Amino acid sequence: MKPVRWPLVARRLHKWLALIVGVQIAIWTVTGFYMVAVHIDHIHGDHLVRPPAPASVAPATLAPPGEVAAQVPGATAVTLIRRGDDWAWLVEAPGGRQVRDAATGAPLAPLDAAAARAAALARYTGDPRVVAVRHLTATPQELGKRPGPFWQVEFAGWNRPTLYIDPLTGALIARRHLAWRVFDVGWMLHIMDYRERSDVNNPLLRTATWGAVLAVTSGAWLLLWAFPKRRKRKPAKVLPA
Amino acid sequence: MKRLRFSLLFWRRVHKWVGLVVGLQLVIWAVSGAMMATLDAGAVGGHDGPVAHGPAALSTAGLRPPAAAIGAAPVAGLSLQRLGGRTVYAATRDDGTRLFDAVSGAPIGVDAAFAAAIAQEAAGAPARATRLLDSGTVETRPHRGASWRVDMIDDKGTSVYIDPHSGRVIAMRGDAWRLWDVFWMLHSMDYARHENFNHPLIVIIAFATLWLSLSGVWLLFKSFTRRDFGLPRR
Numbered sequence A: 001m002k003p004v005r006w007p008l009v010a011r012r013l014h015k016w017l018a019l020i021v022g023v024q025i026a027i028w029t030v031t032g033f034y035m036v037a038v039h040i041d042h043i044h045g046d047h048l049v050r051p052p053a054p055a056s057v058a059p060a061t062l063a064p065p066g067e068v069a070a071q072v073p074g075a076t077a078v079t080l081i082r083r084g085d086d087w088a089w090l091v092e093a094p095g096g097r098q099v100r101d102a103a104t105g106a107p108l109a110p111l112d113a114a115a116a117r118a119a120a121l122a123r124y125t126g127d128p129r130v131v132a133v134r135h136l137t138a139t140p141q142e143l144g145k146r147p148g149p150f151w152q153v154e155f156a157g158w159n160r161p162t163l164y165i166d167p168l169t170g171a172l173i174a175r176r177h178l179a180w181r182v183f184d185v186g187w188m189l190h191i192m193d194y195r196e197r198s199d200v201n202n203p204l205l206r207t208a209t210w211g212a213v214l215a216v217t218s219g220a221w222l223l224l225w226a227f228p229k230r231r232k233r234k235p236a237k238v239l240p241a
Numbered sequence B: 001m002k003r004l005r006f007s008l009l010f011w012r013r014v015h016k017w018v019g020l021v022v023g024l025q026l027v028i029w030a031v032s033g034a035m036m037a038t039l040d041a042g043a044v045g046g047h048d049g050p051v052a053h054g055p056a057a058l059s060t061a062g063l064r065p066p067a068a069a070i071g072a073a074p075v076a077g078l079s080l081q082r083l084g085g086r087t088v089y090a091a092t093r094d095d096g097t098r099l100f101d102a103v104s105g106a107p108i109g110v111d112a113a114f115a116a117a118i119a120q121e122a123a124g125a126p127a128r129a130t131r132l133l134d135s136g137t138v139e140t141r142p143h144r145g146a147s148w149r150v151d152m153i154d155d156k157g158t159s160v161y162i163d164p165h166s167g168r169v170i171a172m173r174g175d176a177w178r179l180w181d182v183f184w185m186l187h188s189m190d191y192a193r194h195e196n197f198n199h200p201l202i203v204i205i206a207f208a209t210l211w212l213s214l215s216g217v218w219l220l221f222k223s224f225t226r227r228d229f230g231l232p233r234r
Helices: A006-037 A065-070 A113-123 A178-191 A203-225 B008-038 B112-123 B175-188 B200-223
Strands: A077-083 A086-092 A098-101 A130-136 A150-155 A162-165 A172-176 B077-083 B086-093 B096-101 B127-133 B147-152 B159-162 B169-173
Touching: A006 A178, A006 A203, A006 B008, A006 B200, A065 A077, A065 A086, A065 B077, A113 A130, A113 A150, A113 A162, A113 A172, A172 A178, A203 B008, B008 B175, B008 B200, B112 B127, B112 B147, B112 B159, B112 B169
Parallel strands: none
Antiparallel strands: A077 A086, A077 B077, A086 A098, A130 A150, A150 A162, A162 A172, B077 B086, B086 B096, B127 B147, B147 B159, B159 B169
Protein backbone atom coordinates (compact mmCIF):
# COMPACT_ATOMS: atom_id res chain seq x y z
CA MET A 1 0.00 0.00 0.00
CA LYS A 2 1.18 3.45 -0.85
CA PRO A 3 1.91 5.62 2.20
CA VAL A 4 -0.63 8.46 2.67
CA ARG A 5 0.85 11.81 1.68
CA TRP A 6 -0.65 13.94 4.46
CA PRO A 7 0.49 17.32 3.15
CA LEU A 8 -1.30 16.58 -0.11
CA VAL A 9 -4.47 15.47 1.69
CA ALA A 10 -4.47 18.65 3.82
CA ARG A 11 -3.83 20.85 0.81
CA ARG A 12 -6.62 19.28 -1.25
CA LEU A 13 -9.04 19.49 1.70
CA HIS A 14 -8.21 23.15 2.31
CA LYS A 15 -8.50 24.04 -1.35
CA TRP A 16 -11.88 22.38 -1.92
CA LEU A 17 -13.43 23.53 1.37
CA ALA A 18 -12.25 27.04 0.61
CA LEU A 19 -13.88 26.84 -2.82
CA ILE A 20 -17.21 26.22 -1.10
CA VAL A 21 -17.06 28.65 1.85
CA GLY A 22 -14.12 30.92 0.97
CA VAL A 23 -16.18 33.81 -0.35
CA GLN A 24 -18.44 33.74 2.73
CA ILE A 25 -15.35 33.68 4.99
CA ALA A 26 -14.13 36.80 3.18
CA ILE A 27 -17.57 38.41 3.73
CA TRP A 28 -17.38 37.53 7.44
CA THR A 29 -13.96 39.11 7.82
CA VAL A 30 -14.92 42.27 5.90
CA THR A 31 -18.20 42.80 7.77
CA GLY A 32 -16.55 41.78 11.04
CA PHE A 33 -13.82 44.34 10.49
CA TYR A 34 -16.40 47.08 9.95
CA MET A 35 -18.21 46.08 13.13
CA VAL A 36 -15.08 46.16 15.30
CA ALA A 37 -13.48 49.21 13.66
CA VAL A 38 -16.46 51.60 13.89
CA HIS A 39 -17.39 52.08 17.53
CA ILE A 40 -20.80 50.73 18.46
CA ASP A 41 -21.76 54.00 20.22
CA HIS A 42 -21.23 55.81 16.92
CA ILE A 43 -23.27 53.15 15.10
CA HIS A 44 -26.06 53.65 17.63
CA GLY A 45 -25.98 57.37 16.87
CA ASP A 46 -25.30 58.46 20.46
CA HIS A 47 -23.68 61.60 19.05
CA LEU A 48 -26.87 62.51 17.17
CA VAL A 49 -28.91 63.22 20.29
CA ARG A 50 -28.65 64.95 23.62
CA PRO A 51 -30.31 63.71 26.81
CA PRO A 52 -33.74 65.20 27.54
CA ALA A 53 -33.68 68.42 29.54
CA PRO A 54 -33.96 67.64 33.26
CA ALA A 55 -37.34 68.50 34.77
CA SER A 56 -39.22 67.79 37.95
CA VAL A 57 -42.77 68.13 39.19
CA ALA A 58 -44.41 68.38 42.62
CA PRO A 59 -46.40 65.19 43.36
CA ALA A 60 -49.29 67.21 44.80
CA THR A 61 -50.05 68.69 41.36
CA LEU A 62 -50.59 65.24 39.79
CA ALA A 63 -53.86 63.39 39.31
CA PRO A 64 -53.53 60.24 41.48
CA PRO A 65 -52.29 57.49 39.14
CA GLY A 66 -54.54 54.93 40.89
CA GLU A 67 -57.60 56.92 39.76
CA VAL A 68 -56.16 57.17 36.24
CA ALA A 69 -55.58 53.42 36.18
CA ALA A 70 -59.14 52.76 37.37
CA GLN A 71 -60.45 54.37 34.17
CA VAL A 72 -58.55 51.88 31.97
CA PRO A 73 -59.69 48.24 32.15
CA GLY A 74 -56.90 45.85 33.19
CA ALA A 75 -54.26 48.59 33.56
CA THR A 76 -50.93 47.07 34.65
CA ALA A 77 -48.76 50.16 35.19
CA VAL A 78 -49.01 53.93 35.18
CA THR A 79 -45.85 55.90 34.45
CA LEU A 80 -45.18 59.62 34.53
CA ILE A 81 -43.69 60.76 31.23
CA ARG A 82 -42.50 64.02 29.77
CA ARG A 83 -44.32 64.72 26.51
CA GLY A 84 -42.85 67.81 24.93
CA ASP A 85 -42.99 70.43 27.67
CA ASP A 86 -45.87 68.73 29.47
CA TRP A 87 -46.20 65.95 32.00
CA ALA A 88 -48.47 63.03 31.21
CA TRP A 89 -49.46 59.60 32.52
CA LEU A 90 -48.69 56.62 30.31
CA VAL A 91 -51.14 53.80 31.11
CA GLU A 92 -50.22 50.29 30.00
CA ALA A 93 -53.09 47.85 29.57
CA PRO A 94 -53.84 44.65 27.65
CA GLY A 95 -56.00 46.69 25.27
CA GLY A 96 -53.08 48.97 24.39
CA ARG A 97 -51.36 52.03 25.76
CA GLN A 98 -53.04 55.32 26.62
CA VAL A 99 -51.63 58.72 27.45
CA ARG A 100 -53.49 61.01 29.84
CA ASP A 101 -52.97 64.50 31.14
CA ALA A 102 -50.86 64.36 34.31
CA ALA A 103 -52.92 66.95 36.18
CA THR A 104 -56.47 66.09 35.09
CA GLY A 105 -56.28 62.47 33.93
CA ALA A 106 -58.07 63.38 30.69
CA PRO A 107 -57.10 61.31 27.61
CA LEU A 108 -54.62 62.97 25.25
CA ALA A 109 -54.51 62.61 21.48
CA PRO A 110 -51.35 61.39 19.72
CA LEU A 111 -48.83 64.05 18.69
CA ASP A 112 -49.37 65.86 15.40
CA ALA A 113 -46.60 66.43 12.86
CA ALA A 114 -45.56 69.78 14.34
CA ALA A 115 -45.25 68.32 17.84
CA ALA A 116 -43.29 65.32 16.53
CA ARG A 117 -40.95 67.68 14.70
CA ALA A 118 -40.48 69.71 17.89
CA ALA A 119 -39.81 66.54 19.91
CA ALA A 120 -37.12 65.48 17.42
CA LEU A 121 -35.56 68.96 17.31
CA ALA A 122 -35.39 69.07 21.11
CA ARG A 123 -33.09 66.04 21.10
CA TYR A 124 -31.13 66.41 17.84
CA THR A 125 -27.57 67.71 18.10
CA GLY A 126 -26.81 68.20 14.39
CA ASP A 127 -27.84 70.64 11.67
CA PRO A 128 -31.48 71.37 12.60
CA ARG A 129 -32.83 71.52 9.04
CA VAL A 130 -35.71 69.05 8.77
CA VAL A 131 -36.09 67.46 5.34
CA ALA A 132 -39.28 65.54 5.98
CA VAL A 133 -41.72 64.53 8.70
CA ARG A 134 -43.61 61.36 7.79
CA HIS A 135 -46.29 59.40 9.60
CA LEU A 136 -45.60 55.69 9.18
CA THR A 137 -48.02 52.91 10.04
CA ALA A 138 -46.01 50.03 8.56
CA THR A 139 -42.64 49.26 10.18
CA PRO A 140 -39.69 50.26 7.98
CA GLN A 141 -36.74 47.86 7.62
CA GLU A 142 -34.54 49.99 9.86
CA LEU A 143 -36.87 49.63 12.87
CA GLY A 144 -36.87 45.82 12.84
CA LYS A 145 -39.92 44.17 14.36
CA ARG A 146 -41.23 47.07 16.43
CA PRO A 147 -44.92 47.72 15.77
CA GLY A 148 -45.99 51.17 14.51
CA PRO A 149 -47.18 53.81 14.10
CA PHE A 150 -44.18 56.17 14.05
CA TRP A 151 -43.26 59.72 13.26
CA GLN A 152 -40.19 59.65 11.05
CA VAL A 153 -38.25 62.93 11.18
CA GLU A 154 -35.46 63.13 8.64
CA PHE A 155 -32.75 65.79 8.87
CA ALA A 156 -30.51 67.31 6.20
CA GLY A 157 -27.13 65.65 5.74
CA TRP A 158 -25.20 63.26 3.51
CA ASN A 159 -25.73 60.44 6.01
CA ARG A 160 -29.50 61.04 6.16
CA PRO A 161 -29.84 61.27 9.96
CA THR A 162 -33.34 60.22 10.98
CA LEU A 163 -35.08 60.22 14.35
CA TYR A 164 -38.18 58.16 15.09
CA ILE A 165 -40.72 59.53 17.55
CA ASP A 166 -43.45 57.57 19.31
CA PRO A 167 -46.68 59.43 18.34
CA LEU A 168 -48.32 58.54 21.64
CA THR A 169 -45.60 59.37 24.15
CA GLY A 170 -43.34 61.69 22.15
CA ALA A 171 -40.42 59.49 23.18
CA LEU A 172 -37.40 59.06 20.94
CA ILE A 173 -37.67 55.46 19.70
CA ALA A 174 -34.65 55.19 17.43
CA ARG A 175 -31.94 57.15 15.63
CA ARG A 176 -30.59 56.08 12.29
CA HIS A 177 -27.85 57.32 10.00
CA LEU A 178 -25.63 55.94 7.24
CA ALA A 179 -23.15 54.19 9.57
CA TRP A 180 -26.05 52.35 11.25
CA ARG A 181 -27.53 51.36 7.89
CA VAL A 182 -24.19 50.05 6.64
CA PHE A 183 -23.79 48.11 9.90
CA ASP A 184 -27.24 46.62 9.41
CA VAL A 185 -26.37 45.38 5.91
CA GLY A 186 -23.06 44.07 7.30
CA TRP A 187 -24.95 42.30 10.08
CA MET A 188 -27.33 40.77 7.52
CA LEU A 189 -24.37 39.44 5.53
CA HIS A 190 -22.64 38.29 8.73
CA ILE A 191 -25.59 36.21 10.01
CA MET A 192 -26.76 35.25 6.50
CA ASP A 193 -30.42 36.03 7.24
CA TYR A 194 -31.18 38.05 4.13
CA ARG A 195 -34.88 38.47 4.85
CA GLU A 196 -35.38 39.38 8.51
CA ARG A 197 -31.77 40.19 9.46
CA SER A 198 -32.40 38.72 12.90
CA ASP A 199 -32.36 34.88 12.88
CA VAL A 200 -28.91 33.83 14.10
CA ASN A 201 -29.90 30.14 14.02
CA ASN A 202 -30.85 29.80 10.35
CA PRO A 203 -29.78 26.53 8.63
CA LEU A 204 -27.70 28.34 6.00
CA LEU A 205 -25.62 30.06 8.70
CA ARG A 206 -25.22 26.83 10.67
CA THR A 207 -24.03 24.94 7.60
CA ALA A 208 -21.70 27.70 6.44
CA THR A 209 -20.14 28.26 9.89
CA TRP A 210 -19.35 24.59 10.43
CA GLY A 211 -17.99 24.46 6.88
CA ALA A 212 -15.78 27.41 7.78
CA VAL A 213 -14.57 25.58 10.89
CA LEU A 214 -13.39 22.73 8.67
CA ALA A 215 -11.86 25.07 6.10
CA VAL A 216 -9.83 27.12 8.59
CA THR A 217 -8.84 24.06 10.64
CA SER A 218 -7.53 22.37 7.49
CA GLY A 219 -5.60 25.58 6.83
CA ALA A 220 -4.07 25.45 10.30
CA TRP A 221 -3.15 21.80 9.68
CA LEU A 222 -1.48 22.81 6.43
CA LEU A 223 0.76 25.20 8.36
CA LEU A 224 2.65 22.14 9.64
CA TRP A 225 4.32 21.80 6.26
CA ALA A 226 4.26 25.43 5.18
CA PHE A 227 7.56 26.31 6.78
CA PRO A 228 10.08 23.64 5.73
CA LYS A 229 13.06 23.23 8.00
CA ARG A 230 16.26 24.42 6.43
CA ARG A 231 18.60 21.58 5.70
CA LYS A 232 21.81 21.90 7.56
CA ARG A 233 24.44 22.69 4.97
CA LYS A 234 27.29 20.28 4.80
CA PRO A 235 30.53 22.02 5.58
CA ALA A 236 32.21 22.90 2.32
CA LYS A 237 34.95 20.58 1.43
CA VAL A 238 38.28 22.14 1.60
CA LEU A 239 39.93 21.33 -1.61
CA PRO A 240 43.51 20.38 -1.47
CA ALA A 241 45.70 23.07 -2.72
CA MET B 1 16.91 46.16 -3.84
CA LYS B 2 14.51 43.67 -5.28
CA ARG B 3 11.25 45.09 -6.55
CA LEU B 4 8.16 43.86 -4.75
CA ARG B 5 6.12 41.81 -7.19
CA PHE B 6 2.50 40.93 -6.54
CA SER B 7 3.00 37.47 -7.92
CA LEU B 8 1.37 34.20 -7.01
CA LEU B 9 4.32 33.51 -4.74
CA PHE B 10 3.85 36.84 -2.97
CA TRP B 11 0.20 36.15 -2.14
CA ARG B 12 1.01 32.61 -1.06
CA ARG B 13 3.59 34.02 1.35
CA VAL B 14 1.12 36.61 2.67
CA HIS B 15 -1.47 33.88 3.15
CA LYS B 16 0.83 31.55 5.03
CA TRP B 17 2.60 34.10 7.23
CA VAL B 18 -0.58 35.96 8.19
CA GLY B 19 -2.15 32.55 8.72
CA LEU B 20 0.67 31.64 11.08
CA VAL B 21 0.19 34.83 13.11
CA VAL B 22 -3.63 35.15 13.30
CA GLY B 23 -4.74 31.68 12.23
CA LEU B 24 -5.47 30.54 15.76
CA GLN B 25 -7.85 33.48 16.30
CA LEU B 26 -9.54 32.76 12.98
CA VAL B 27 -10.13 29.18 14.11
CA ILE B 28 -11.53 30.53 17.39
CA TRP B 29 -13.80 32.95 15.49
CA ALA B 30 -15.05 30.13 13.28
CA VAL B 31 -15.72 27.72 16.15
CA SER B 32 -17.33 30.35 18.42
CA GLY B 33 -19.39 31.67 15.51
CA ALA B 34 -20.55 28.17 14.61
CA MET B 35 -21.45 27.49 18.24
CA MET B 36 -23.46 30.70 18.55
CA ALA B 37 -25.28 29.80 15.33
CA THR B 38 -26.00 26.36 16.77
CA LEU B 39 -27.16 27.34 20.29
CA ASP B 40 -30.86 28.19 20.22
CA ALA B 41 -31.21 31.96 20.58
CA GLY B 42 -34.62 31.58 22.23
CA ALA B 43 -33.15 29.49 25.05
CA VAL B 44 -30.18 31.82 25.39
CA GLY B 45 -32.52 34.78 25.87
CA GLY B 46 -32.06 38.48 25.43
CA HIS B 47 -28.92 40.32 26.43
CA ASP B 48 -30.82 42.43 28.90
CA GLY B 49 -34.15 42.61 30.58
CA PRO B 50 -36.50 39.90 31.69
CA VAL B 51 -38.66 37.72 29.53
CA ALA B 52 -41.99 39.52 29.65
CA HIS B 53 -44.54 37.59 31.66
CA GLY B 54 -47.89 39.31 31.30
CA PRO B 55 -47.89 41.56 34.37
CA ALA B 56 -50.83 41.40 36.77
CA ALA B 57 -53.46 44.15 36.67
CA LEU B 58 -53.14 46.90 39.27
CA SER B 59 -55.55 46.85 42.18
CA THR B 60 -56.55 50.49 42.42
CA ALA B 61 -58.73 50.45 45.53
CA GLY B 62 -57.43 52.05 48.73
CA LEU B 63 -54.31 53.62 47.26
CA ARG B 64 -52.82 56.75 48.71
CA PRO B 65 -52.32 59.69 46.36
CA PRO B 66 -48.61 60.07 45.50
CA ALA B 67 -47.90 63.05 47.77
CA ALA B 68 -49.21 61.11 50.81
CA ALA B 69 -46.79 58.25 50.10
CA ILE B 70 -43.63 59.53 48.49
CA GLY B 71 -43.58 62.99 50.12
CA ALA B 72 -44.01 66.48 48.71
CA ALA B 73 -40.54 66.94 47.19
CA PRO B 74 -40.56 67.22 43.37
CA VAL B 75 -39.87 64.10 41.35
CA ALA B 76 -38.16 63.58 37.99
CA GLY B 77 -39.96 60.29 37.50
CA LEU B 78 -42.85 58.37 39.08
CA SER B 79 -44.68 55.16 38.38
CA LEU B 80 -47.42 53.04 39.91
CA GLN B 81 -46.81 49.35 39.36
CA ARG B 82 -47.13 45.81 40.70
CA LEU B 83 -43.89 44.51 42.14
CA GLY B 84 -43.25 41.39 44.20
CA GLY B 85 -46.93 41.02 45.05
CA ARG B 86 -47.32 44.62 46.24
CA THR B 87 -48.63 47.77 44.64
CA VAL B 88 -45.81 50.32 44.76
CA TYR B 89 -44.81 53.81 43.79
CA ALA B 90 -41.32 54.08 42.26
CA ALA B 91 -40.19 57.69 42.68
CA THR B 92 -37.06 59.05 41.02
CA ARG B 93 -35.27 62.04 42.52
CA ASP B 94 -31.66 63.22 42.50
CA ASP B 95 -30.57 60.29 44.67
CA GLY B 96 -32.04 57.66 42.34
CA THR B 97 -35.20 55.59 42.34
CA ARG B 98 -36.85 54.57 45.63
CA LEU B 99 -39.92 52.44 46.31
CA PHE B 100 -42.95 53.22 48.50
CA ASP B 101 -45.94 51.06 49.35
CA ALA B 102 -48.90 52.62 47.53
CA VAL B 103 -51.35 51.42 50.20
CA SER B 104 -49.53 52.21 53.45
CA GLY B 105 -47.19 54.87 52.10
CA ALA B 106 -44.22 53.20 53.86
CA PRO B 107 -40.83 53.29 52.12
CA ILE B 108 -39.79 49.85 50.85
CA GLY B 109 -36.21 48.67 51.12
CA VAL B 110 -35.47 45.89 48.66
CA ASP B 111 -34.36 43.19 51.13
CA ALA B 112 -33.62 39.54 50.34
CA ALA B 113 -37.24 38.45 50.78
CA PHE B 114 -38.63 41.21 48.56
CA ALA B 115 -35.94 40.62 45.93
CA ALA B 116 -36.89 36.93 45.93
CA ALA B 117 -40.57 37.84 45.49
CA ILE B 118 -39.76 40.08 42.50
CA ALA B 119 -37.58 37.36 40.98
CA GLN B 120 -40.30 34.73 41.40
CA GLU B 121 -42.75 36.99 39.58
CA ALA B 122 -40.29 37.57 36.74
CA ALA B 123 -39.06 33.99 36.30
CA GLY B 124 -42.22 32.08 37.21
CA ALA B 125 -40.22 29.72 39.46
CA PRO B 126 -39.51 29.55 43.21
CA ALA B 127 -36.33 31.10 44.60
CA ARG B 128 -33.56 28.90 45.98
CA ALA B 129 -30.89 31.32 47.20
CA THR B 130 -30.48 35.09 47.42
CA ARG B 131 -27.33 37.09 47.90
CA LEU B 132 -26.25 40.70 47.57
CA LEU B 133 -23.44 41.50 45.12
CA ASP B 134 -21.42 44.69 45.76
CA SER B 135 -20.67 45.36 42.13
CA GLY B 136 -21.48 44.27 38.61
CA THR B 137 -20.39 40.98 37.04
CA VAL B 138 -20.35 39.68 33.48
CA GLU B 139 -23.87 38.40 34.17
CA THR B 140 -25.25 41.81 35.22
CA ARG B 141 -23.64 43.78 32.40
CA PRO B 142 -23.99 46.55 31.47
CA HIS B 143 -25.17 47.28 35.04
CA ARG B 144 -22.09 48.07 37.14
CA GLY B 145 -23.59 48.73 40.58
CA ALA B 146 -24.81 46.47 43.37
CA SER B 147 -27.51 43.89 42.77
CA TRP B 148 -29.40 41.03 44.37
CA ARG B 149 -28.69 37.69 42.73
CA VAL B 150 -31.64 35.34 43.13
CA ASP B 151 -31.09 31.75 41.99
CA MET B 152 -34.29 30.00 40.97
CA ILE B 153 -35.39 26.37 41.22
CA ASP B 154 -35.90 25.35 37.61
CA ASP B 155 -34.20 23.11 35.08
CA LYS B 156 -32.57 26.06 33.31
CA GLY B 157 -30.30 27.27 36.13
CA THR B 158 -31.98 30.70 36.01
CA SER B 159 -30.57 33.57 38.07
CA VAL B 160 -32.48 36.84 38.31
CA TYR B 161 -30.62 40.07 39.14
CA ILE B 162 -32.57 42.76 40.98
CA ASP B 163 -31.61 46.40 41.52
CA PRO B 164 -31.45 46.84 45.33
CA HIS B 165 -32.90 50.38 45.19
CA SER B 166 -35.54 50.38 42.48
CA GLY B 167 -36.43 46.67 42.48
CA ARG B 168 -35.97 46.66 38.71
CA VAL B 169 -35.10 43.33 37.08
CA ILE B 170 -31.61 43.98 35.70
CA ALA B 171 -31.12 40.65 33.92
CA MET B 172 -32.20 37.01 33.80
CA ARG B 173 -29.46 34.53 32.99
CA GLY B 174 -29.67 30.76 32.58
CA ASP B 175 -27.21 27.98 31.81
CA ALA B 176 -27.93 28.29 28.07
CA TRP B 177 -26.90 31.95 28.26
CA ARG B 178 -23.78 31.11 30.30
CA LEU B 179 -22.61 28.62 27.67
CA TRP B 180 -23.38 31.09 24.89
CA ASP B 181 -21.47 33.78 26.77
CA VAL B 182 -18.25 31.71 26.74
CA PHE B 183 -18.36 31.69 22.94
CA TRP B 184 -19.31 35.36 22.83
CA MET B 185 -16.27 36.15 25.01
CA LEU B 186 -14.04 34.25 22.57
CA HIS B 187 -15.71 35.93 19.57
CA SER B 188 -15.48 39.48 20.98
CA MET B 189 -12.03 38.92 22.53
CA ASP B 190 -13.08 40.93 25.60
CA TYR B 191 -11.94 38.36 28.13
CA ALA B 192 -12.62 40.52 31.19
CA ARG B 193 -16.10 41.99 30.69
CA HIS B 194 -17.43 40.34 27.52
CA GLU B 195 -19.03 43.58 26.34
CA ASN B 196 -16.60 45.69 24.31
CA PHE B 197 -15.89 44.54 20.76
CA ASN B 198 -14.20 47.78 19.66
CA HIS B 199 -10.89 47.42 21.51
CA PRO B 200 -7.51 47.84 19.76
CA LEU B 201 -6.54 44.15 19.98
CA ILE B 202 -9.56 42.96 18.01
CA VAL B 203 -9.26 45.78 15.47
CA ILE B 204 -5.62 44.88 14.78
CA ILE B 205 -6.27 41.14 14.50
CA ALA B 206 -9.39 41.70 12.38
CA PHE B 207 -7.35 43.92 10.05
CA ALA B 208 -4.67 41.24 9.69
CA THR B 209 -7.38 38.64 9.09
CA LEU B 210 -8.65 40.70 6.14
CA TRP B 211 -5.30 40.04 4.44
CA LEU B 212 -5.61 36.35 5.22
CA SER B 213 -9.11 36.00 3.80
CA LEU B 214 -8.73 38.29 0.79
CA SER B 215 -5.41 36.73 -0.25
CA GLY B 216 -7.15 33.36 0.16
CA VAL B 217 -9.96 34.33 -2.20
CA TRP B 218 -7.41 35.57 -4.73
CA LEU B 219 -5.48 32.30 -4.44
CA LEU B 220 -8.68 30.35 -5.10
CA PHE B 221 -8.53 31.61 -8.69
CA LYS B 222 -4.97 30.34 -9.03
CA SER B 223 -5.20 27.02 -7.23
CA PHE B 224 -7.57 25.13 -9.46
CA THR B 225 -6.79 23.64 -12.83
CA ARG B 226 -9.26 22.53 -15.48
CA ARG B 227 -8.32 18.97 -14.55
CA ASP B 228 -9.67 19.52 -11.00
CA PHE B 229 -13.14 19.79 -12.49
CA GLY B 230 -12.66 16.89 -14.91
CA LEU B 231 -12.33 19.18 -17.90
CA PRO B 232 -9.91 18.51 -20.72
CA ARG B 233 -6.85 20.70 -20.95
CA ARG B 234 -7.17 23.66 -23.25
